[in-house]
Amino acid sequence: MSQIEIRDVAIEYKKPKSEESFVAIQGVSLSIEKGSFVTIVGSSGCGKSTLLLALAGLIECSRGSIRVEGKDVTGPGKDRAMVFQDASLLPWRSVHGNVRFALELQRWKRDDIDERAARFVRMVGLGNFADYHPHQLSGGMRQRVNIARALAVDPQVLLMDEPFGALDAQTREVMGDELLRIWERDKKTAVFVTHSIDEAIFLGDRVVVMGRNPGHIRDVVEIDLPRPRTAAMLDSPSFIEYRRKLRDYISADMQALHMVEDIA
Amino acid sequence: MTRIFKKHQALISGIISFAVLLLIWQFAVDFGYIKAFFVSSPSRVAVEFWRQLQSGEVRDNMAVSLYEFAVGLSLAVTVGGMLGVMAGWSRTIEYVLEPFIWFKYSSPTIAFYPLFIAWLGLGEPTIIAIAFIFALTPIYANTLSGIKNVDQDLVRAAISFGARPHDLFLKVTLPGSVPILIAGLRLAVGRALTGVIAAELFGATAGLGYSIAFYGQKLKTNEMMVSLVLVVILGVIFTQLLSLLESATDAWRPNVDR
Incomplete structure (x- = not known):
């Protein structure tokens, strides 16, 4: 059995101030092996973030089940840690303090907390910035803190919700490299949501392509590129082939949407 | 230069x-x-201040007013803070308290002064009660708004790491509200001082407000001016202290980074 088993999951939201509900995702099934890096890609509104939040235990499934290590997900747990898009760092705490925060919440032993937080701050290359506050950092540095915070609590599964979505293209590439470098050390299972096709291919062992109306999985593409991944691979024939395939899926999804809008 | x-x-x-x-x-x-009778003059005030300092009048008046101020303000911070936290925690409590807050905001509280005298008698308890009532609303309102406006992104991140309700309160809501709590305290300090002086003007046997009224009624402008100046100085000192505290606790906010 895989480490993560998602079986026929549907998630419905109640629309505010009405009885109607909105189906975010439907009929989603997916197995994720321990130690693999899975990326989820899709146009906006395909429910990829919703699926990730459900994995994190932050929203409930309306139907179906999500199991991690054989146990049903009923809420947040120490086996999973989340890296958010941005602005989820406590502005009044330093870099070190923000990493500490997660350890405090999970009741790590007082004696270990400071040293452990410092270690993970160094690991993401912010050793000299431990006393800085988030507003003094660049977007890329803030996301490094976010990653350090999630890894410090030693989760089984690392969940990332468009962590580099707010960064410029160059920083984004650097952060992708960096993330893989860190990930290769102990290969924790990683689920990474993005809307960038290149990012999805570059990072993932498998790319899950999602479509919308309602959100569903269109295909799961195995990425057969050797690791460690390098920037040179971005121009390799197989990368270009993956890119073409994924782009076809997503543009078909966009066209479907335009047709719906034209009729309406 | x-x-x-x-x-x-x-x-x-x-x-x-x-x-x-x-x-x-x-x-x-x-x-x-x-005429000096109308406005006194800096030198006359200085001379009279020296006399009142020597006679102990300054010390006694200051002690009484500061005591009433401190007790009134502390009560307001305790009660207003507690009510604010409760209202932030439960919608029902907020709605139950709302009419009183509206009422307090829109009516001149000092008009209830005679009622307080009827309940608590002339003097200290009434003056403390007035200072308390004056300072209560900004403390309550700012505590409530600090708690309600906690950043939901931070709450979600904390919950994802397993934060329990008291973790959320102590590690996210409370520290995130510090700037607005201090702003409330600053308003409250000014209002508590106003409350003490206003109440002392009418019914007291000691205090700076009493001294102003006492010498005022005797048309002794120089003597009156001493306490008046002291009240102004106290107000300035308190506000400045709170401003310092405000900028010290606000340093993490990007938009106040000076």
Whole structure:
């Protein structure tokens, strides 16, 4: 059995101030092996973030089940840690303090907390910035803190919700490299949501392509590129082939949407 | 020289304009343009201040007013803070308290003064009660708004790491509300001082407000001016202290990074 088993999951939201509900995702099934890096890609509104939040235990499934290590997900747990898009760092705490925060919440032993937080701050290359506050950092540095915070609590599964979505293209590439470098050390299972096709291919062992109306999985593409991944691979024939395939899926999804809008 | 001036421009300009005012005040009285009876004069106030300092009047009045101020403010912080937290925690409690807050905001509280005298008698308890009532609303309102406006992104991140309700309160909501709590405290300090002085004007046997009313009724302007000046100085000192506290606790906010 895989480490993560998602079986026929549907998630419905109640629309505010009405009885109607909105189906975010439907009929989603997916197995994720321990130690693999899975990326989820899709146009906006395909429910990829919703699926990730459900994995994190932050929203409930309306139907179906999500199991991690054989146990049903009923809420947040120490086996999973989340890296958010941005602005989820406590502005009044330093870099070190923000990493500490997660350890405090999970009741790590007082004696270990400071040293452990410092270690993970160094690991993401912010050793000299431990006393800085988030507003003094660049977007890329803030996301490094976010990653350090999630890894410090030693989760089984690392969940990332468009962590580099707010960064410029160059920083984004650097952060992708960096993330893989860190990930290769102990290969924790990683689920990474993005809307960038290149990012999805570059990072993932498998790319899950999602479509919308309602959100569903269109295909799961195995990425057969050797690791460690390098920037040179971005121009390799197989990368270009993956890119073409994924782009076809997503543009078909966009066209479907335009047709719906034209009729309406 | 110019650099020092530029750096402290506000302070230096302020001191100069204030000094000019004092000089005009002094000379206008000395050269007979205005009668000392109406406005006293800086030198007369200084002489009278020295006398009241020696006689212990300054000390006694200050002690009484500061005591009433401190008790009234502490009560307001305790009660207002607790009510604010409760209202932030439960919608029902917020709605239950709302009419009283509206009422307090829209009516001149000092009009209830005679009622307080009827309940608590003339003197200290009534003055403390007035200071308390004056300072209560900003504490309550700012505590409530601090708790309600906690950043939901931070709450979600904390929950994802397994935060329990008391973790959320102590590690996210409370520290995130500090700036607005301090802003509430600053308002409350000004209002508590106003409450003490206003209440002392009418029914007290000691205190700065009492001294102002006492000498005022006897038309002794110089004597009255001493307490008046002291009240102004106290107000300035309190506000400045709170501003310092505000900027010390606000440093993490990007938009106040000076």
